[in-house]
Amino acid sequence: MYEISVGVGACVRAGTRADVMWVVESDVPGGAAGALAFTAGGGRIGGLLGGALDDQAAGLVAGGTTGRLLDLEVDPLGALVSDVPAGTRVRCLLAPAADFPEGFWDGLWAGRPVCLAATLDGDRIVSLRAYGEDEVAALGEEAARLFSRGATASLVEADRVVTALWPVPRLALVGGGPVLDAVERAAQPLGWQVLRFPGAGEAAPVLLGLGGLDVVLVASHDLGAAGSALAAALSGNAGYVGALGSPRMHDARLDWLASRGVAGLERIHGPAGLDLGARRPAEVAVAILAEAMLVRSGRTGRPLRDVAPD
Template sequence: MREHLTDLLRWWETGRPVAAATVTGTTGSAPRPVGATMLVGPDGVVLGSVSGGCVEAAVHAEAEQVRDTGFARALRFGAGREAATGVGLTCGGTIDVFVERLDRVTFPRLDDVVSTVRAGRPVAVLTCVAGPRHRLGRRMLLGPWGVHGSLGDARLDAAAVRDARASLAAGRTGVGRHTVDAEDVAVLVTAYSPPPRMILFGATDHVAALATVGAQLGYRVTVCDARPVFATRDRFPAADEVVVDWPHRYLAAEAAAARVDGTTVLVAMTHDPKFELPLLEVALAGPAAYVGAVGSRRAHAERVARLRAAGVDENALARLAGPAGLDLGASTPAETAVSIAAEVIAVRAGRSGGPLGRGHERIHVSPVGLSGVLTRP
């Protein structure tokens, strides 16, 4: 949804209702994750996807009805539906889709949500997507202003807020499942966490290529190099910022300001030990999710030896991805960027990065699991 917030806000500001169809549950090999959204605008225009193509037409037809009538609906697509109606998922999985109308009445503070996301501050939207009819579609917001709205029950509200904080901390959307007075309730927590950072050190063509891929993956990309003649805005149009500074000094300052965390990706691409070694010492002492350095295997062995001699311990050295990237046979800057980005994705998901056809785990990473039981005394 994040990429379509500007369009949604434009329709909302003009008072024109929009339908939002959102994936709220998956089983088996589902093509889109929980939180994937299709918007159907006032004129039937479609933004986004819930299935990658399998059931889009059916969802579009349902969404147009919901947009016009205002009555939310919960849908399920899978093998059973395919057998009954000819509409289903070719991959064999099952998806649950919640369809609702969004307008100034049903989502009165959408403008606050969008402005908060644009400011890079965390906000969560909590929507009841399954349960008794009187709760369906009720919404809460959690943002810098605190909590706004209610799901209709104080204990459910408290549990949903706990789920929202967990989702924001994990940086992923999830569904909380609760029981209120013997009735099952599901709450979709759409988490708009600030985008994670990718900091690339070096001002080369390979860095420019990786900056482009990093931006496409949703990272806030910074390029840092000590040489002002190379570290220019024109050379790195995909980067959010280009910094002229010694890499280790810049990274140390960012770490001291708490702007490096467990989601941050750091890649040294300087090919120069005088920049690289002090940088990696700082990087490996911090909490970054991924620390990589490019170069040949021989260069990496020499790099590790120098870091070890400088006092970097073995646990820290084990975190260093080098040579950075998966073994794809990459040679061009674009191919190298894909190789490194693929390793970053694999590390983030806790996967090995091998061929899908030889793997045994689910193809798609499972969504954040949120659950609780609420009962009246």
């Protein structure tokens, strides 16, 4: 649900209705299968099983269904728009965004792990309550064990559904070009949430809210545009801030930022990436993502054969 938290949170703050559906059980291996929000104007944020259930879910919401545990099956149309076979069984929860605990959506955007417990009366959702890392034990041993795995997953019981929600890194790409395109493609198998922005103006509000798991990469030949994006990133708490370009270009950006009193310039990795001998965009993308993972984790980057087991 982290990927829909900004849009849903905006609806809640504005008092605009939104309904949220998320998968809690399915025949599809691999754990979490996404979340989808429907806004009052018929808009959609996110997706379920690669779009396999989106139209079905939209029909349910349009018909007034909400606050329910639902058993669904991927139909032939859903199978056509996704890689999920027709007939795949899926169990979802559907609830109004306003029924979630206060501050829930802002907490997700901040990257906090949380356990969401939905109390049921039959298939009807009676209440939704959030439990932080230090409160999960109150949900019982099985739920605490689920949460301790550090991955988004759900536990469906007779009278409740517990969903452990763990954040994934957000990758904010500002600018354009073949290297950023390659970085976006390379990040997909990692499960990172990619946020793409053409310029600093659109990116700044998001960059300010990023946290330690998150990565920012700026690619622009325009000194002011790149500098503005980097300044916004440095005002936030992103775990990695990188900039593409030559050493000469990077020095010019640092001068631009320093002349405007921007602090924390040592956090910028420029030119971004590790010295792996990369030449083509796909290779450069690997070098950049490797450096981002290295910096965020605080590891050494040495060959594993030279590292003592933990």
